[in-house]
Amino acid sequence: MKIAGQPCLDALCGEYLLGTLRGAPRRRFERALREEPQAALRLRHWQRFFTPRHTPVIDTQPTARSWQRLEDELELARYRTPWHRRLAFWRGWAAAATFALLLTLGVQTLRTTQTPATAEIAQLAGTAAPQVSAGLTHDGRTIELRALRPVLAGPAQSYELWLIPAEGGNPVSLAVLGSLDARFDVPAAQVGRLKSGAKLAVSVEPAGGAPAGKPTGPVILAGAINL
Amino acid sequence: MLDDRMIRQLLMRAAARDDGSAAAFESLYKQCAPLLLGVARRIVGRRELAEEIVHDSFVKIWRLAESFDPLATQPVAWMIAIVRNRAIDVQSSHDVSRVDYYQNDDSGEPEGALDRLFDWSAAPGEREDQRRTTQWLRECLGELPAAERQSLVLAYDRGLSHHDLAAHMDKPLGTVKGWIRRGMAHLRGCLESRMGAAS
Numbered sequence: 207m208k209i210a211g212q213p214c215l216d217a218l219c220g221e222y223l224l225g226t227l228r229g230a231p232r233r234r235f236e237r238a239l240r241e242e243p244q245a246a247l248r249l250r251h252w253q254r255f256f257t258p259r260h261t262p263v264i265d266t267q268p269t270a271r272s273w274q275r276l277e278d279e280l281e282l283a284r285y286r287t288p289w290h291r292r293l294a295f296w297r298g299w300a301a302a303a304t305f306a307l308l309l310t311l312g313v314q315t316l317r318t319t320q321t322p323a324t325a326e327i328a329q330l331a332g333t334a335a336p337q338v339s340a341g342l343t344h345d346g347r348t349i350e351l352r353a354l355r356p357v358l359a360g361p362a363q364s365y366e367l368w369l370i371p372a373e374g375g376n377p378v379s380l381a382v383l384g385s386l387d388a389r390f391d392v393p394a395a396q397v398g399r400l401k402s403g404a405k406l407a408v409s410v411e412p413a414g415g416a417p418a419g420k421p422t423g424p425v426i427l428a429g430a431i432n433l
Numbered sequence: 434m435l436d437d438r439m440i441r442q443l444l445m446r447a448a449a450r451d452d453g454s455a456a457a458f459e460s461l462y463k464q465c466a467p468l469l470l471g472v473a474r475r476i477v478g479r480r481e482l483a484e485e486i487v488h489d490s491f492v493k494i495w496r497l498a499e500s501f502d503p504l505a506t507q508p509v510a511w512m513i514a515i516v517r518n519r520a521i522d523v524q525s526s527h528d529v530s531r532v533d534y535y536q537n538d539d540s541g542e543p544e545g546a547l548d549r550l551f552d553w554s555a556a557p558g559e560r561e562d563q564r565r566t567t568q569w570l571r572e573c574l575g576e577l578p579a580a581e582r583q584s585l586v587l588a589y590d591r592g593l594s595h596h597d598l599a600a601h602m603d604k605p606l607g608t609v610k611g612w613i614r615r616g617m618a619h620l621r622g623c624l625e626s627r628m629g630a631a632s
Contacts, residue, residue: 220621224588224617225588225589225592226593226594226595228521228594229525253507255566257510258550258553258570259509260472260552261551263549264468264475265467265471266467266470266483268466268484269484272466272487273459275488276462276491280458282455283455285450285453285454285458286452286456287452288452
């Protein structure tokens with residue numbers, strides 16, 4: 207039965223807004239609102255003036271959990287900006303990255319200062335190169351070379367540092383270098399052999415070092431070890 | 434006072450179902466839940482029941498947001514209607530006897546009760562015609578015979594059924610139904626005559 211043309215339409219609208227239209231009559235009225243545009247229009251006319259606003263006095267704060275419960279039930283996380291597209295995330299990320307960088311720099315600075323100190327064991331000198339100081343760590347495992355001024359090997363050359371043992375015998379290669387400033391580990395077999403009476407020498411070799419394991423080029427620096 | 438324009442924007446943003454929808458819906462909830470909870474609580478009387486009603490209503494609001502017609506309806510009134518309907522259904526199914534609670538605030542001097550329950554002042558950003566309509570509603574309610582006004586206000590604010598009203602006012606059901614029907618008819622007549630006079 208159509209409601210729209212009935213004389214009771216206004217009464218129904220009024221009771222619907224008031225809340226006294228209930229149960230089956232309300233369901234019938236709501237169906238009419240969907241199906242009969244004229245009924246919906248009439249209700250809208252009523253709504254224009256019958257919508258009193260409640261005073262804020264009646265406001266009641268929901269419990270803290272209530273929003274979370276709603277968000278979970280409706281799975282609203284789907285409708286949030288993904289973490290990697292949120293500006294706040296990138297701001298946070300930038301701050302974190304800066305912090306990490308500072309931390310790394312700090313650690314490296316710390317490392318440098320924590321490098322074990324070396325004690326000078328020899329002064330290497332020659333006519334073709336600036337003087338070089340050779341140092342050895344306390345445990346005898348690391349050599350450090352410091353040139354008076356920086357010297358780099360040419361593109362086709364390497365410098366090679368040799369140990370001439372105190373007990374005599376062939377020079378033993380300690381390292382192939384690109385620069386006379388260097389710090390490197392003493393080959394395991396030679397640890398303990400850098401002692402007084404032995405000598406250090408630097409020769410100029412083809413790039414990559416002496417091919418046969420013994421010096422081939424000119425010796426530019428030499429000095430006795432003196433612990 | 435809730436700003437209808439802002440609430441409308443939040444509803445539409447929620448209805449868009451995109452990355453910003455959850456944030457908009459959360460903002461809508463934070464702003465409207467206290468009022469809606471207050472409305473539900475006045476009807477069902479019990480807080481925990483009112484919380485359930487508001488929860489169910491927001492589930493419905495989220496689902497209906499897409500079909501909300503932004504041009505036709507006042508969004509706050511739309512949400513209040515959802516909450517009231519839900520509260521009225523829950524209340525009738527719970528068969529809660531609550532009529533005793535209303536002695537004090539509604540049955541005394543009617544003028545004061547109307548002002549305690551409803552906000553008749555102009556809302557920010559409200560159009561002139563809306564402001565006038567609110568004013569007329571206040572005046573027309575004030576002009577009703579006391580019994581009619583009291584039944585209308587109790588039914589609306591407290592969600593009382595005809596039976597509840599009859600029990601509360603200690604009058605036959607038919608009498609109360611007559612008050613309601615005539616009260617609404619008087620109200621409409623009064624409002625329409627003012628609208629007619631104004632246009």
